[in-house]
Amino acid sequence: MERDKNFILGVYDDEDVLLDAVSKVRGSGVKIHEVYSPFPVHGLDEVLGYKRSRLPIAAFLFGMLGTTLALVMQFYMMKWDWPMIIGGKDYASLPTFIPVTFEMTVLLSAFGMVGVFMISSNLKPWGQPRIFDLRITDDKHVMAIDLATNSGMGEENIADVLKSSGATEINKKSFE
Numbered sequence: 723m724e725r726d727k728n729f730i731l732g733v734y735d736d737e738d739v740l741l742d743a744v745s746k747v748r749g750s751g752v753k754i755h756e757v758y759s760p761f762p763v764h765g766l767d768e769v770l771g772y773k774r775s776r777l778p779i780a781a782f783l784f785g786m787l788g789t790t791l792a793l794v795m796q797f798y799m800m801k802w803d804w805p806m807i808i809g810g811k812d813y814a815s816l817p818t819f820i821p822v823t824f825e826m827t828v829l830l831s832a833f834g835m836v837g838v839f840m841i842s843s844n845l846k847p848w849g850q851p852r853i854f855d856l857r858i859t860d861d862k863h864v865m866a867i868d869l870a871t872n873s874g875m876g877e878e879n880i881a882d883v884l885k886s887s888g889a890t891e892i893n894k895k896s897f898e
Contacts, residue, residue: 725870732865732889740863743887755868758858784834792826
């Protein structure tokens with residue numbers, strides 16, 4: 723069986739039931755592919771076992787790149803390329819560089835975070851989103867379980883685990 727092709731979906735009405743269900747399903751040995759929710763559910767990432775994001779590290783690195791580029795650009799322009807004495811100050815006066823440096827730091831940090839987020843989330847302009855259930859944007863929570871990664875358990879066993887955890891519906895979804 724191919725990965726990311728055949729799924730069993732457990733549909734839940736309440737976020738508290740969903741949190742308990744994730745613990746029960748993971749405790750029974752079933753590997754959860756993803757949980758989709760119409761709004762953020764507090765504590766869901768901890769229950770799913772997700773690690774903390776490394777996006778702040780990328781933001782810091784892009785911010786440092788922005789700071790470095792801004793200072794190098796200003797020192798080059800004001801000291802070597804076109805030196806001008808402004809207000810009787812030295813050619814390369816650091817306090818006058820602070821506003822431009824701050825703005826460049828924020829700009830590159832923001833653009834870098836957006837780019838890293840889009841790459842890490844596999845959001846590309848030519849990509850087609852996988853929609854497991856149309857109600858995940860409205861009022862339902864959906865737990866998707868890949869059948870290929872849970873090949874040791876039968877489809878009926880997984881459905882029984884989902885039903886006992888409080889799922890109101892159990893559906894099967896295939897992607898070609």
